[in-house]
Amino acid sequence: QHKQTLNDFYGKTNQEWELIYKATRDGFDANTFHSRCNNKGPTITIIQSNNNYLFGGYTAIPWTSDNSYKSDTTAFLFTLTTPHNIPPAKYLIDTSKTVYAVNHTSGYGPTFGGGHDIHLAHANDANNSSYTN
Structure with a gap:
């Protein structure tokens, strides 16, 4: 169910994804x-x-460790499930802020996001430093 929703958000209904990192498996x-x-x-x-x-984000820009923001006009955030039974939603990036995608x-x-719409801190299973805006 979530795969189809994500593929609809992505724009390719038959997209296959590979799990490359899972914090509960690989560490936080x-x-x-x-x-x-x-x-x-x-x-x-x-x-x-x-x-x-259950929520997250998409970026076409490969992750790096160069301590900078990356521009991505195709980036988006999404929600899949909430405790309030709100339907899944896709949130497009503000076109004036793509440089902070x-x-x-x-x-x-x-x-x-600039100011961090979603931020996962180092060792986020052991602290309260992660957040969403």
């Missing part, structure tokens, strides 16, 4: 995220929160 360390995801091409990040939200800081996990 930012370095591990980057070692597994850097230079891998377009990615969809799916996040499950402690309070039953994703943040490639080596000490961060996946981070989307």
Whole structure:
């Protein structure tokens, strides 16, 4: 069900995705995220929160560790499930802010948006530093 929704958001209904990083399997360390995801091409990040939200972001820009923002006019955020039974939704990037689409800081996990619309901190299973706006 979620795969079809994500593919609809992506715009290719038969897209196949490869799982390259899963924090509960590979660890919550930012370095591990980057070692597994850097230079891998377009990615969809799916996040499950402690309070039953399933959400994330897409970027066509391969992740790096060069401590800079990357521009991506195709980036988007999404929700899949919420505890309030709100239908899945896709949120397109503000065209005036595409230069801040994703943040490639080596000490961060996946981070989307200037001011960080979604930010996963290093070792996010052991602290409260991750957030959404």
